[in-house]
Amino acid sequence: MPKTAASAPPAAAPAADPSRWKALVFIALAQLMVVLDATIVNIALPSAQQDLGISDGNRQWVITAYALAFGGLLLFGGRIADLWGRKNAFVVGLAGFAAASALGGAATGEAMMLGARALQGAFGALLAPAALSLLAVMFTDAKERAKAFGIYGAIAGGGGAVGLILGGFLTQYLDWRWTFYVNIPFAVVAAVGAYLVIREPAGSRNRAPLDIPGVVLSTLGLVALVYGFTRAESHGWSSEPTILLFTGSAALLTAFVFTESRVKSPLLPLRVLTDRNRGGVYLSLGLAVIAMFGLFLFLTYYLQVVKGFSPVKTGFAFLPMIAGMITGSTQIGARLMTRVPPRLLMGPGFLVAATGMLLLTQLEVDSSYPALILPAQILLGLGMGTAFMPAMSLSTHGVNPADAGVASAMVNTSQQVGGAIGTALLNTVAASATSAYLLDHAAEGAGGEAAAQALQAQAMVHGYSSAIWWAVGILAASATIALTMITTGRPSAGAPTASGPGPKGAEGGRGAEDAVPVPVIAH
Numbered sequence: 001m002p003k004t005a006a007s008a009p010p011a012a013a014p015a016a017d018p019s020r021w022k023a024l025v026f027i028a029l030a031q032l033m034v035v036l037d038a039t040i041v042n043i044a045l046p047s048a049q050q051d052l053g054i055s056d057g058n059r060q061w062v063i064t065a066y067a068l069a070f071g072g073l074l075l076f077g078g079r080i081a082d083l084w085g086r087k088n089a090f091v092v093g094l095a096g097f098a099a100a101s102a103l104g105g106a107a108t109g110e111a112m113m114l115g116a117r118a119l120q121g122a123f124g125a126l127l128a129p130a131a132l133s134l135l136a137v138m139f140t141d142a143k144e145r146a147k148a149f150g151i152y153g154a155i156a157g158g159g160g161a162v163g164l165i166l167g168g169f170l171t172q173y174l175d176w177r178w179t180f181y182v183n184i185p186f187a188v189v190a191a192v193g194a195y196l197v198i199r200e201p202a203g204s205r206n207r208a209p210l211d212i213p214g215v216v217l218s219t220l221g222l223v224a225l226v227y228g229f230t231r232a233e234s235h236g237w238s239s240e241p242t243i244l245l246f247t248g249s250a251a252l253l254t255a256f257v258f259t260e261s262r263v264k265s266p267l268l269p270l271r272v273l274t275d276r277n278r279g280g281v282y283l284s285l286g287l288a289v290i291a292m293f294g295l296f297l298f299l300t301y302y303l304q305v306v307k308g309f310s311p312v313k314t315g316f317a318f319l320p321m322i323a324g325m326i327t328g329s330t331q332i333g334a335r336l337m338t339r340v341p342p343r344l345l346m347g348p349g350f351l352v353a354a355t356g357m358l359l360l361t362q363l364e365v366d367s368s369y370p371a372l373i374l375p376a377q378i379l380l381g382l383g384m385g386t387a388f389m390p391a392m393s394l395s396t397h398g399v400n401p402a403d404a405g406v407a408s409a410m411v412n413t414s415q416q417v418g419g420a421i422g423t424a425l426l427n428t429v430a431a432s433a434t435s436a437y438l439l440d441h442a443a444e445g446a447g448g449e450a451a452a453q454a455l456q457a458q459a460m461v462h463g464y465s466s467a468i469w470w471a472v473g474i475l476a477a478s479a480t481i482a483l484t485m486i487t488t489g490r491p492s493a494g495a496p497t498a499s500g501p502g503p504k505g506a507e508g509g510r511g512a513e514d515a516v517p518v519p520v521i522a523h
Contacts, residue, residue: 019197020138024148026193027131030094032155033186034124034131036163037066041117042300043167043311044176051176054110064230065114069121070128071416072223076215078129078409079267082402083210086130086137087200089405091191093127098187105180116180125409132408136396137200142338149393150334154326154385162322164300165315172312208402213259214267221252225417229424237428272399272407280485281394282414284387284478288350289418291357291471291478292384294426298464299360299373306365306457320374324381325388332382333389342390343486349387350479356380357472363465365457387482394486426467434463 041048041062049059081089100123104116135152139145170178228245235242260266273279296318303309303317333345356379359372367373395411396404437459444455 019199020144020148022197023134023138023194023199024151026190026197027090027134028151028155029186030090030127030190030194031131031152032162033097033183033190034128035155036166037120037124037183040163040167040170040179040182041066043164043315044171044179047171047176048107048113052107052110052113054113058110058114060230061114062117064227065117066121066124067230067416067420068223068226069118070124071121071226071413071420072219073122073125074129074222074409074413074416075218075268075406077125077127078133078406078412079210079215080126081130081133081405081408085200086134086405087194087198089126089130090134090198091195093123093130094187094191094194096123097127098184098191101180101183101187105177125412128412129405129409132392132411133396133404134198134200136399136404136408138198145393146334146337146389147330150330150337150389152392154329154388164296164318165312168311168313168315172310208265211260211263211265211267214256214263217252217256217259218267221249221256222413222417224249224252226420229417229420232424232428268406268410269400269403272403272410275398277394277486277488278396278399278407278410280481281391282410283485284346284350284481285391285395285411286414286418286421287474287478287481288353288384288387289415290422290425291353291474292380293419293422294467294471295357295360295380297423297427298430298467302363302461302464306461307369317369317373318377321377321381324378324383325385326381328382328385328387329389330385332386337390337393341486341489342394343483343488345390346387346482346486347479349383349385350475350482351383353380353383353387354472354475354479356383357468357475360468361465361472363461363468365454365461387478394488426470429470430463430467432463433466434459437462 045059045062048054048062054062077089077093084092097120100116100119104113104120107113107116132152135148139148166182167179170176170182224245228242228249231239231245232242256268257270260268260270273282299318300314303314304311309317328349333349336345356376359376359379362372392411396407399407438455441455441459444451446452
């Protein structure tokens with residue numbers, strides 16, 4: 001490929017900055033904090049509800065307030081990172097998240113708790129896309145980029161399971177308030193370290209004015225979408241409020257797309273979405289997260305309610321999955337990223353995860369952890385870790401440097417929406433299958449209290465296995481999308497590649513699909 005201005009030696013300057021590996025430590029620490037916070041509070045919720053007098057009807061808002069603020073504001077947070085600079089947005093996001101966590105830990109009532117959770121979500125929406133886009137602009141060499149995104153992908157994939165372990169430990173041995181306070185040292189260390197060592201490449205900010213109509217439409221549309229799935233889980237898919245939320249979300253997001261196609265400086269340039277490879281990443285990753293979030297929910301309940309595990313033991317039962325994710329991301333994905341096209345990591349990775357999920361469809365009340373759950377978790381972890389690593393790297397594939405923040409926000413948005421869908425959809429499937437099983441086998445529970453309890457446990461497990469079949473199909477769909485939509489070739493291991501300096505160079509300057517396999521953000 002002939003040399004151009006975009007591929008000249010100056011574009012590789014960021015890779016020569018020795019502080020980038022130190023910066024990765026603090027970026028990874030911040031990402032771990034944000035991801036584990038999505039699940040750590042779940043374990044502590046019963047204790048917090050009792051202490052603060054939160055009603056059963058409002059307890060879901062402890063989770064939902066965070067999800068709505070985080071999911072609704074991600075695109076806005078990504079664009080703010082492009083405007084302010086990713087380092088500035090990263091540090092401010094960390095400081096705000098720490099303050100909100102302190103507020104949650106000190107909560108004296110329901111209103112204070114819900115407000116703290118909403119603030120955590122808002123600052124998380126600023127922090128998460130800034131973290132990913134910092135990696136995109138700091139690591140330009142193909143091999144180094146593979147290693148950096150391997151570490152980031154392992155954390156993004158395994159952080160939720162880490163949250164279950166940490167949440168169980170803190171709740172059982174200390175107090176539920178520490179599930180909030182634990183964020184403070186994470187945030188302080190990451191913020192101070194980032195302020196001192198991060199050197200963001202010059203000239204990569206977006207100086208365009210903020211698209212206010214786009215902010216309003218996208219935020220309201222995403223909030224309505226996430227809340228719609230949350231409400232569907234508790235009130236049913238056919239309830240009038242649920243239907244209104246989905247209808248309103250569709251109308252708002254349609255208006256958002258129309259607005260973005262017309263305004264001069266859009267919040268989300270449509271070129272970010274229409275690139276085939278990035279679109280394939282957002283779609284396949286969102287579907288995979290649907291399956292994973294449902295699994296976390298079902299396995300947690302299975303181990304605690306059916307098998308009688310303590311919260312701490314339940315958390316440690318997820319360790320094989322975490323180990324698999326770390327191995328898949330850092331040892332398989334990172335090592336092969338410069339040798340094979342990304343689709344040949346993502347597609348097979350999702351299929352290996354689907355195989356692990358397929359094992360769990362055989363779940364029974366008396367299933368052995370070592371014989372069934374352990375190998376299933378290892379396969380799930382290896383597959384998802386291998387797939388997550390190139391997915392995170394490709395989420396900023398060929399993007400204009402000034403759009404790196406909002407492109408990074410899109411991968412977070414796909415995960416957030418996927419998590420909301422997974423919890424609502426698969427939980428509904430499980431609940432329906434459980435109810436049907438109880439109805440069909442009602443006579444078996446008539447033999448006394450012990451028989452009724454045994455029937456209830458069997459019905460729950462039947463519901464879980466029914467929903468897990470759906471998760472198998474969803475992961476198979478993720479693999480199909482990755483193998484067919486993602487067409488970029490393997491990155492060159494010898495030299496950094498770069499996107500052009502603007503929209504045209506970034507999006508339309510490629511020749512053959514694999515001419516610039518994993519484009520890197522230039523400055």
